[in-house]
Amino acid sequence: MSPDRRLLFVHAHPDDETLFTGGTIARYTADPDTEVTVVTCTLGEEGEVIPPELAELAPDRGDQLGGYRIRELDAALDALGGPRHRYLGGAGRWRDSGMVLTGHGTRAGLPPELPARALAGPEGFGVQLAQLLDIIDEVRPQVLVSYASDGTYGHPDHIRAHELTAAAAAARPDVVAKLYYAVRSTELQDAGLAELHEALDGDTGRTGLRWPEPDEHPGHDPAEVTTRVDVEKFHDERIAAMRAHATQIDVRSGSGWTAYAMSNRIAQPLLGTEEFVLEGAAPGTVETDLFEGVETP
Template identity: 35%
Template sequence: MSQNPEHRILLVHAHPDDECIGTGATMARYVDEGVGVTLVTCTAGEMGEVLVPELEHLAFEKDGGLGEHRRGELDEAMKVLGVTDHRFLGGFGRFHDSGMAWHEDGHAIAAETIPDNAFWTADLNVAADELVKVIREVRPQVLVTYDEFGGYGHPDHIQSHRVAMYAAQLAAAPSYKLDLGKPHDVAKIYWTAMSESRMRESLRQLRDSGDTETFKGMEPDGKLPPFVTPDELISARVDGSAQVQRKMDALAKHDTQVEQDGHFFSGAESGHSWWSDEYFRLVKGTPGKIGADGFEEDLFAGL
């Protein structure tokens, strides 16, 4: 892993808790290595489901206030991971959670009714400029965001991808809005991924153990959802085995969003969890040293 204190990584996520699920171990590991870690969260997750009965009044369709509560959850999660630079795109409340609906094929889509100031309908240039300012200030060598489908189709994940990719391009342009900062070219850009072979292995172990509920509807040899990535498209695997407990502890801080006895935590305790390994697709930059398993072991490899 990186040992260079001048290394900096910027992660662009849609809602509080997304950062822990897909990149929590990576963030914790780079913090441990002395790398500068910056998290940008694009919305406060105001439309999220509330899984704690005594906090159900915070839901958007009831009294509201979930975004402010999730802001606190994110603060606590980042304390666990050791991330001291975390911010909301354009400041807290600048862009509102867009909500979502489920398509009959099992992926997320935009809901029929979208709240005012939804991130999904934000002007791309306006939102990208907010991130250009961060890129030019932080000057990361590595940027991490979602793929073009946002993993599973959530409109805010898709918009996060669009904003991150466009902002990275604009930030590098030597003549673009110099009032937003000195131009900076991000050397490597990665999209988050879940390994198909690892998912199938985990599903096989789950089903062999008699667990039919975790990842219900997914089978070891069956069709997998779009957030699962064929291994041949994956470039890097970060081993966060030394940080996985911090990852799970941080995820638990998002208590309105994750069931404390749900599959995230039951999987971690069962011995067949793959939450410590986090996978990425390199979409800009040159791959660095490849490990024995065929993947880069460090997102800064080659820099």
């Protein structure tokens, strides 16, 4: 029998589930009354590769990264407790659209040319929505989670995942009670960097990573955050999941501190809280549980 509470995450690429919502996935997967399902829309074929020994997987070389990231995702989900998993339309149906960096820091935009089968391609939306609705009809989640409308940092696949999830929630109001957008506020990021700086005794070079410049990591308006989930106790699970995504995430740690970076080598702190914005929330909404107010059988 299906658990009373059902939660579905819609992510663009392998590793996004860990970076944005890994602690929340682990927390609810550990709850026997909650069924957690993760949807991954692409194989992340256009990602950059961090370890030199895996460089031939890259899209401009062997173009085998997508297949390798299936293995990474399997290991990461196992580390997070083993939630259920689906690829949108099946593994490899939609390809990573890629991105170009625009403006300051890590902000991204749509590349001038899209690969064949790109998730963000204008012709695919209707088919993709039908595929996501098929999963929702099967899982029947009361709660959906994806990204905010800006895709957190502008990646076109994150924006498409947001659009699909919002449209799916609107199409199934009898199933979906709550729609959340995973965000990271400037306030939380700044506090995390300050704590990491203190743990390093001010010697940021100990991380082996580049310390971020002001406003280099896009952050969400803290006033819009409605829901903060405490994931501190799932620190080890999140670290293991990040390490599983070795082509994409570089994890560094020492006595009393942990930092990580993507291929840009810009240090980020591992935060003990994950933040969300509840779609349509009343002003002043403050939550600590994604299922707050959800009626279950």
